[in-house]
Every structure is written in structure tokens, then in C-alpha cells.
Amino acid sequence: MIAIIDYEAGNLTSVSRALSYLGYPNQVTGDKDIISRSERVIFPGVGSAGAAMESLKRLGLDTLIKDIRQSGKPVLGICLGTQIILGHSEEHDTACLNIIEGRVPMFDAKDKDDDGSAIKIPHMGWNRVTVQKEHPVLAGLKEDDEFYFVHSYYPAPFSSGHVLGTTRYGREFASIIGFENLVATQFHPEKSGRAGLNILKNFCEWKPC
Secondary structure: OEEEEOOOOOOOHHHHHHHHHHOOOEEEEOOHHHHHHOOEEEEOOOOOHHHHHHHHHHHOHHHHHHHHHHHOOOEEEEOHHHHOOOOEEOHHHEEOOOOOOEEEOEOOOOOEOOOOOEOOOOEEEEEEOEEOOOOHHHOOOOOOOEEEEEEOEOOEEOOHHHEEEEEEEOEEEEEEEEEOOEEEEOOEHHHOHHHHHHHHHHHHHOOOO
8 A cells, every 4th residue: 555645735635646547556555553564655735835844743654754764665755745755945944854964945037948048937838858867766767758847946966976857947957866765756747648657657566675
């Protein structure tokens, strides 16, 4: 069973529906015992980093997520869940989980899009991902595949070794990061059509060494 962590950070039913469509049993839950017993864990979320960290601490899930990561169980972060696995977010000057060392800066409105126009914040809509490092969860990803993004802040790991994929939006930023049994996407695979479902399926079959 796959646990989708519920820490009061947005509507998680779209992730659950996508997994059910693919045929993988799952449960949206904030119950620590159920999460601990699950075979793999998905850590999604929308909203602000400050509110998310407050909820995680209040529910006792901040420590649990770190313990699960250290256990070797496959973990997938999505959107806000990707940002707060890093060390610090500029959003509300928030100390995060620091599972991967790095920061989460805001897009700069001075940055220019490919056509020379100023970028719009938030970054919202479809964009491509360039794979920087081969990974089982990214198997089958094509160069012209596009994924759905909604975010004003982006993950910036300190080590390039944690960057699995990048996306261009005014600047190149890490849109997929990973470390051992953890993979995290800034985009929403559950809202990204066939390509996103392929990533979710790969995650559900992934057996980290």
C-alpha cells in the first residue's frame, strides 16, 4: 500500500485518483502508524512553506518523514513537498526538513522568458524537463514531454549531484531532485497526463538499492 501523507497542505485526491487509475492501492492519511507500515510514501502539497512546516511539526510528521527516508523506503515528493525537503525556504524565512541540503528561492521578476518578455510569477502551466541524470523513476521520459507546474519558488540543492532534471523558466532550475531512496518533482505528475502517469508508475515499481 502507498501512503499519501496528509498534513493539511492542499487537496491530495488527485494524487490518489492517479494511483488508483494505475491500479496501485493507496491511502491519503496523516496517521503515523499507517504511514510507517506502508510500502512506499508520497509527500505532496500545495500552499506555503511556513504553514506546511507548522502542520508537519504539530502532527509529528516532520520527524517521521526523515525516519522513513532513512529506512530506505521509496519516497516521492511533489511540488511543495519537494521544496520543504530542502534546508531553507525564502517563503516566510522557513527552516525546512533539510533532508537534502539546499535552499528554495523565489523566481526573480526581472528574469526574461525565451522571447525576451518578463516572466510571470507564479510559473504556471506546461513546461519541459531536461534529464540531467538517468534514474529508474524517469525511465521512458521523452525530450518533448511536458509537465504541469504551479509555483513561485523553486528547489535549489547545493550539490549538482542531487539534480536529476532541470527546467527553463527565465533561468534554469532544478525541477527533479533525488537522493538515494528519495525522488521529488517540482511539477505535478498527477496532473501531467501520460508523461506524469509514467513517472508515477515508475515510482510505484521502483526498488532503490
